[in-house]
Amino acid sequence: MNLNTVKDLKRPKSADEIRQWRDGYAWLAGGTWLFSEQQVHVDTLIDLHTLKWPALTAGKDGLEIAATCRIAELYDFKPPKEWRSGPVIGECCRSFLSSFKIWNEATVGGNLCMSLPASPMVSLVVALEGILTLWPRDGAPREVLATNFVTGNHQNVLAPGELLRSIRLPAEALSKNFAFRRSSLTHLGRSAVLLIGTRAPAGDVILTVTAATAHPVQLRFKGSPSEAELRDAIDSAVPDSLWFDDVHGSPAHRRHLTYHFGEEIRKELEA
């Protein structure tokens, strides 16, 4: 839709050109959210495409994903075979309610910064132990663990004007075994729950719960938990108030699905 309140479009070659941040500014990546409805408080768009960040950089240390990397670009990425969790990337890309336009324009960073419970890029980077690089407007870059980035429904740690530059997925996390479960009321629709489990060669298990909760919850186990241990860990980590409640599922249903898929993942990783 037309954003009638926008008066200016900036196309910086470097993020440093935007030193002073003020109300009314908005970073523009894929525009999925910005152009979906009126943004009456926005008068200036700052286009990130002109920064020309390389979308994906794969190396022995892992995968660096630019915030401006499009979902379609990420989906096309072919991870090396030794990255046994590589297929999680495709699974998360397919966990979108996305039209052709969204698929080809929406960005990884945009989805992360929206910080919705069902944002599948949040699921991806949290499960694969990502580290986010943030560029404040008035200070040095800082790194944040993906588990700490999203703090609630539509809430995150970004300060006003702070820019998400990139996400690094460590090779160690990418090399783990994984199991993926998701439930949605419609095919390719918004997730009601999205769970990803990973298992290190030494046997340690990480279970990441997203979509079911207002922010991601990550459970870490030394070795493989028993069914009871897993359920206890879920109950301890997710208070009643954290289960998300919307038309895609009630808190009780989401808890039920989390138990169910968590147990399936536990068994699959044990096998």
Added chain:
Amino acid sequence: MSQARRDSELIGAAVPRPDALGKVTGAAKYPADLVRADMVQLKAVFANRAHARILSVETSAALAHPGVLAVFTAADVPYNRFGLIDDDQPLLCDDKVRFVGDRVALVAAETVEAAEAAAKLVHVEYEDLPIVSEVRAAMASDAPLVHADRENNVLGHIRIRKGDVEAAFASADVVIEEEFSTSWQEHAYLQPDAGIAYYEGEKLVVETAGQWLHEDRRQIAKMLQLAEDDVVIRYAKIGGAFGGREDLIVQPLLALATWKLKRPSALVWNREESIVGHQKRHPYFIRSKWAANKDGKIVAAQTELLADGGAYASTSIEVLKGATVGASGTYEIENVASDGYVVYTNNVPCGAFRGFGLPQAQFAAESMVTRLAVSLGMDPIEFRKRNMYREGSLTATQTPLPQGVSALSVLERCSAEMEARFRTNGTVSPVFKRGVGMASGIKNVGYSFGFPDQATATVELYGEKEIDRVVLRIGAAECGQGAHLVMRQVCAATLDLPLERIELIAEDSHESPNAGSASASRMTFMGGRAVKDAATAALAKFPGSDAKATVQFRSAETTPLEPETGKGFPHFNYGYVSQAVEVEVDTATGLVRVLRIISVHDVGRAINKQQVEGQIEGCLAQAVGYALTENFQCRDGRILTPHFSNYLLPTTLDMPTDVYPVIMELADPNGPFGARGVAEMALVPFAAAVANAIHAATGAWVTQVPFTPERVLAAIAKTRSVEAVTA
């Protein structure tokens, strides 16, 4: 070319849609495409509260905003009431607001930006009133009144009595009771509400999308106190309607602004405004008690139906009549007692929607029929056959069905198709279970309950010895269903001419006669018959300088229902449908997927076979949404699902690839070339067919539409607990 040959080429053929290319390439002009920047841009100010008294409307700040031309309020509307049946809805609210989508003011400005900014500056002072949001509470004698001039909130009560249900229950072998509920459904037409208005000479023209040119004109003329002839309604391309455009939506707002300012005006609603601002399918609460004997005969059906009509009457009372008459399904039952109520609340108003009350009523009826069959240990199809309407059957209203009762033939064909196509039924894994269910349905074609149904068409023939050109005039809305091509096909076949020679004028209330609404599955039957008769009459005058005929086709008369018994002749024509579906139920998550659908319809004669199949398949997509994903929610009058991100329409990926529309052609004696209607029928039994399939897969009966995973899981858990107790 012989008449028979022309018929075979034109009638029943899959003649390509002439409007298809423009629609898929974007060349077609929908209402929003008509907007020009130099038009006055409008913005409606919504109430955004469910029930409140208006203390004051302050417009000075909005009027002072640069670019604002006017801010209209209730005082600007000469007759500030409208409605298809009851004039109970204000165009702009004066004393109070009754639902969140009520409009309080209309801002007119030089630009969209100015209109939107000024709309925020309209200050309305409200005194909140108690919200009536639940049907049973709304019926209480001490409930706050939604309309202060009424004695209570009950908008209508329909009562049907045939035989003696209590005596039948007392002697029956099996008696089953159950409660059902259904939710609202949003029409979700692709093209949100939009339009323009302008003056053409002395005539006020409103160009939008709708379903009935001449009724739109009547209501707008009445509101502005103009002669009907001074108002012209034109339809641009219409991006779907499904009953949702039967009521006026943005049309009178456009007319008001242009009438007051004498300038062209434009209004385009976004999706949220459209969802909040127009009426929905009624939610129903249904209590059923049915009985049968061991010989497989249904002996009694007792039903109470409570419908949430929302804040305004719309067509609620007619929908209720249809639902109450249809509550005993497609079956001849000796003892019937039905009470239907529709109630005002402060929820979104409800009105016409594909199926017109029957998807709700027959969800309950068809669920009960399958339950009785299961209780008696009978095959549900065989059980239906023993009770199904036949030629001469008496309905619940104690009158015979109109001639051409094909319900049994349709059921038998469905049974045969199931044998041929559905081979799996049972457990796929311990968690995923499959089942097949079926249901039958009946839906009237055309207007009912004494409201006269008539359609008028004019055919003009031009040429010396041969007909060179034909002008066909019929005011029939093309909502995407293909009515215009059907009218031309009927005309061409009647005149034995190539289709290209038929010029159609159908989208202008001044240039084409009144064919009635594109609703009630009636346009092919009624409009097509008027075209056929007009073409025949014109042909009789050809050659000649006045080879022209205007014919009004009138259906057989129907009657109102007697208040105490419901006795009467409600409908002059019916369509019959039987469906079978195969579902897969994830018993761990409650998720249900429809895998295959068979939908068998007696359409009388398929004028355009491809379009009939398209109607069935499109209707099934809407039915899948209704049964499974479209969970429209209101709380305290507020709409919780005003976006497509939370009101979940099925996409192509949610539709099964195996969809078999089966067309039977058992010619109707009155329809053009034998045609009946087909537009709504696929929605009528579908939810019940899915519910019955879920039962076949899991043993659980689901009673609340839509069948969300949580409801399915709860039903499965209830079944398991009953089994545990029984064991």
